[in-house]
Amino acid sequence: xxxxxxxxxxxxQFYPQVGIATLQLLERFGCQVxxxxxxxxxxxxxANSGYEHLTHDCNRLxxxxxxxxxxxxxxxxxxxxxxxxxxxxDKREGEATHVRTHIYELTEFLTDILKVENLTxxxxxxxxxxxxxxxxxxLHVAQMSELVAPPFSKPEKLLNMVTGLELVKLDRVDECCGxxxxxxxxxxxxSVRMGIDRVDDHVKNGTEVLTGGDMSCLMHLEGVIRRRQxxxxxxxxxxILNAK
Amino acid sequence: xxxxDAAEKxxxxxxxxxxxxxxxxxxxxxxxxxxxAIPEWEQLRETAxxxxxxxxxxxDNYLIEFEKNAQKNGITVHWAADAHxxxxxxxxxxxxxxxxxIVKSKSMLTEECHLNPYLTENGVEVIDxxxxxxxxQLADEPPxxxxxxxxxxxKEEIGVLFHKHLGTPEGCADPVLLTHAARANxxxxxxxRRVAITGVNFAVAETGEFVVCTNExxxxxxxxxxxxxxxxxxxxxxxxxxxxxxVFLRLLTRSATGQxxxxxxxxxxxxxxxxxxxxxxxxxxxxxxxxREQFRNSLKCIRCGACMNTCPVYRxxxxxxxHNAVAGPIGAILAPNLDMTKNADLPFASTLCGSCSNVCPVxxxxxxxxxxxxxxxxxxxxxxxxxxxxxxVMSAVLSNPTVYHLSGKIGRFAMANAxxxxxxxxxxxxxxxxMPEPPKESFGEWYxxxxxxx
Ligand code: SF4
Numbered sequence: 001x002x003x004x005x006x007x008x009x010x011x012x013q014f015y016p017q018v019g020i021a022t023l024q025l026l027e028r029f030g031c032q033v034x035x036x037x038x039x040x041x042x043x044x045x046x047a048n049s050g051y052e053h054l055t056h057d058c059n060r061l062x063x064x065x066x067x068x069x070x071x072x073x074x075x076x077x078x079x080x081x082x083x084x085x086x087x088x089x090d091k092r093e094g095e096a097t098h099v100r101t102h103i104y105e106l107t108e109f110l111t112d113i114l115k116v117e118n119l120t121x122x123x124x125x126x127x128x129x130x131x132x133x134x135x136x137x138x139l140h141v142a143q144m145s146e147l148v149a150p151p152f153s154k155p156e157k158l159l160n161m162v163t164g165l166e167l168v169k170l171d172r173v174d175e176c177c178g179x180x181x182x183x184x185x186x187x188x189x190x191s192v193r194m195g196i197d198r199v200d201d202h203v204k205n206g207t208e209v210l211t212g213g214d215m216s217c218l219m220h221l222e223g224v225i226r227r228r229q230x231x232x233x234x235x236x237x238x239x240i241l242n243a244k
Numbered sequence: 245x246x247x248x249d250a251a252e253k254x255x256x257x258x259x260x261x262x263x264x265x266x267x268x269x270x271x272x273x274x275x276x277x278x279x280x281a282i283p284e285w286e287q288l289r290e291t292a293x294x295x296x297x298x299x300x301x302x303x304d305n306y307l308i309e310f311e312k313n314a315q316k317n318g319i320t321v322h323w324a325a326d327a328h329x330x331x332x333x334x335x336x337x338x339x340x341x342x343x344x345x346i347v348k349s350k351s352m353l354t355e356e357c358h359l360n361p362y363l364t365e366n367g368v369e370v371i372d373x374x375x376x377x378x379x380x381q382l383a384d385e386p387p388x389x390x391x392x393x394x395x396x397x398x399k400e401e402i403g404v405l406f407h408k409h410l411g412t413p414e415g416c417a418d419p420v421l422l423t424h425a426a427r428a429n430x431x432x433x434x435x436x437r438r439v440a441i442t443g444v445n446f447a448v449a450e451t452g453e454f455v456v457c458t459n460e461x462x463x464x465x466x467x468x469x470x471x472x473x474x475x476x477x478x479x480x481x482x483x484x485x486x487x488x489x490x491v492f493l494r495l496l497t498r499s500a501t502g503q504x505x506x507x508x509x510x511x512x513x514x515x516x517x518x519x520x521x522x523x524x525x526x527x528x529x530x531x532x533x534x535x536r537e538q539f540r541n542s543l544k545c546i547r548c549g550a551c552m553n554t555c556p557v558y559r560x561x562x563x564x565x566x567h568n569a570v571a572g573p574i575g576a577i578l579a580p581n582l583d584m585t586k587n588a589d590l591p592f593a594s595t596l597c598g599s600c601s602n603v604c605p606v607x608x609x610x611x612x613x614x615x616x617x618x619x620x621x622x623x624x625x626x627x628x629x630x631x632x633x634x635x636x637v638m639s640a641v642l643s644n645p646t647v648y649h650l651s652g653k654i655g656r657f658a659m660a661n662a663x664x665x666x667x668x669x670x671x672x673x674x675x676x677x678x679m680p681e682p683p684k685e686s687f688g689e690w691y692x693x694x695x696x697x698x
Binding site: 040224 | 269286596621631645652678680
C-alpha cells in the first residue's frame with residue numbers, strides 16, 4: 001500500500017515531531033510511506049477567507065504531488081476536509097477526484113483502512129481529547145453531540161488501546177476551540193475567549209495531556225495554555241499513539 | 245461597528261460573557277434532552293427539510309392557493325414587495341381605522357422591516373406584548389435573539405428598568421413579581437387597543453389559515469380583544485397542508501427551548517363576527533434569495549433559534565454584534581442578501597464548526613452557506629484591499645515550493661532570533677496567546693536528512 005504523507009505547512013514549520021510520529025506510526029503498520037518534498041499547503045487559508053479562486057495553483061501542486069498514491073494521509077482533519085470538499089483541477093479532474101476520495105485524516109485511516117485493533121503504545125497519563133470540528137462534524141471522525149444517534153469516536157477508540165492511558169471526560173464534549181483559520185486573528189477576542197473556555201474544561205476535569213487530531217486547534221490551545229501558564233501539556237494524537 | 249469590534253467590546257466584561265455563554269448553553273442542553281427523547285428525531289428533521297424543499301420549489305403556487313383560501317375565509321390579503329411597502333400597508337390600515345395606539349406580539353419580520361420606528365415616526369404608539377420584547381422596548385434596544393429577545397439582560401437589570409418605567413419597588417429582582425407588574429401594565433393595553441399585530445409561524449395553503457406560537461398567550465390576548473387583527477408573514481412561512489403542522493410543531497419548540505410544544509399554538513382561520521383580519525405577505529428580498537441557488541435553503545428557516553444557542557461565537561459575542569434583526573449563524577447567511585455592503589462581515593463571524601447545520605431542525609446547511617457567502621462577497625468586491633493583497637502574496641508563496649521553504653526558514657529564523665518581529669502588539673495572535681516555538685528544522689528538512697530523497 002503506497003501512502004503519500006501530507007504534512008500541512010504549519011506542521012512542517014512548527015511541529016516536525018508530529019510529522020515524524022505520523023510517519024513512524026504508519027510505517028509500524030506496514031505502510032510504504034513517502035513524503036513528496038514539493039508539497040506546501042492545502043490552500044485552506046485562502047479558501048476560508050473567501051479567496052477560493054486563488055487556490056488553483058495550490059490545487060495543481062497538490063494533485064502533482066499526490067495523485068500517484070493509493071492513499072494520502074495527514075495529521076490534520078481540517079486540511080483533509082478542505083481537500084476532500086474543495087480540491088479541483090480543470091485539466092486533471094480525474095486525478096483530483098482520486099486525491100479527494102483517497103485522502104484520510106490519520107485516525108480515520110488507522111481505524112477504517114488499516115483497521116487497527118491493537119497498539120503497543122504506553123502512555124501513563126490522564127489524557128483529554130480536543131475533538132476538532134472539521135474532523136468530527138466534517139469527516140465524521142466522531143459522533144457530534146447535536147445529532148440524535150449513538151456516540152462513537154475513532155480517536156478515543158485508538159487511545160483506549162494505549163496502555164496506562166486514562167481518558168478524561170469533559171463537561172462539553174465537542175465545543176469548538178475558536179481557532180477557525182483566519183478567524184483566530186480576524187476575531188481575536190472571541191477566538192481567545194473560546195480557547196480559554198475550552199482549556200478550562202480540561203483543567204477542571206483533570207487533563208494532564210491535551211491531545212487531538214488537528215494540530216491547528218492544538219496550536220491555538222497551546223498558545224492560550226502557555227500564556228496563562230497552565231499545567232497542561234499539548235501533544236498531537238500521533239505522538240501518543242507512537243509513544244513507547 | 246463590525247462584528248469583530250462589537251464582539252471585542254462585549255468580551256471586555258469577562259464574567260458577563262461567561263454568564264451569557266452559560267445561559268445559552270443551558271438552553272442548548274434543554275434542547276438536547278428534548279431531542280434525544282424522540283428516537284425518530286433525525287427522520288423528523290429530514291421530513292421537515294423535504295416539506296420545505298417542496299414549498300420552495302412551488303412557492304408561487306402555494307402562495308396563490310393560500311391567498312384564495314384565506315380570502316374565502318374572509319381574511320384580507322395584502323402583498324408587500326419590500327419592508328417599506330409592508331410598513332405603508334400597516335399604516336394605511338391603522339389610518340383607515342383612525343387608530344394611533346396598537347399592541348403587537350412577537351414578529352421578527354416586523355423587526356426586519358423596522359416597523360416600530362416607522363410607526364412611531366408616523367404618530368402611532370406600539371406596545372410590544374411579548375415580555376422579552378417589552379423589556380428591550382422599554383430599554384430602547386433591538387432584540388438580541390429571535391426567541392429570547394432579552395437573553396442578554398440579567399434579572400437585576402430588569403428590576404431597575406421596571407422600577408423606572410413600571411414603578412416596581414426599588415431593588416426588586418424577583419422574576420415572579422416583575423412578570424406580574426408587566427402583566428398588569430399590559431392588561432390595560434390589551435383592553436384598550438383596538439388593533440393587534442401578530443407574526444405568523446406557519447400559514448397553511450390548503451386551508452388559508454395560519455398558526456401563531458407563543459408561550460405567554462399574548463398574541464391571543466391581543467388578537468381576540470382587538471377589532472382588527474393584522475398578521476405579518478414572510479412568504480417562506482407557507483406550508484402545503486394542515487397535516488404538515490405536526491412535523492413542524494414537534495420540531496419548533498423542542499429546538500427553541502426544549503419544551504415539547506409552545507404553550508399556545510393558536511390557529512387563526514377566519515375573523516370572528518365584526519372583526520377584521522388582515523394578512524400581509526412580505527417578500528423583502530426573499531425571491532432574490534430563492535434565485536440564488538446556493539443560498540436558497542436559508543429560506544427553510546422556521547426561526548427556532550437553535551443555531552444561535554449552539555453557536556460558540558454567538559454565545560460569546562451577543563446578538564447585537566450581528567447588527568441585523570436576525571442574529572447568529574442564520575442571520576449571517578440571511579443578512580448579506582438584504583445588504584452586501586453593510587453585512588459583508590457577518591459570514592466571517594464563524595469558525596465554520598458546523599454545529600449550527602447539525603442542530604437545525606430543517607437541516608439548513610448553514611456553515612456551507614457561510615463559506616459560499618465568503619466567496620460571493622470577495623468576488624463582488626466586498627473585501628478589503630489589504631486582505632486581497634495579502635491573500636495574493638500567500639497564494640504565490642504557497643504555490644511555489646522553493647519560495648515556501650525559503651520563507652518558512654526565514655520566518656522560523658526570525659521568530660527564534662528576533663522574536664520582537666512577531667511578538668508585538670501588531671500581531672493579533674500574540675495579544676493573548678504565545679506564538680509556537682520555532683523548531684530548528686522543519687519536517688521537510690528532517691525528512692531529507694534522515695530518509696534521503698526518494
Ligand atoms: S436556521 Fe435552523 S436552527 Fe437556525 S433558527 Fe432557522 S430553523 Fe432554527
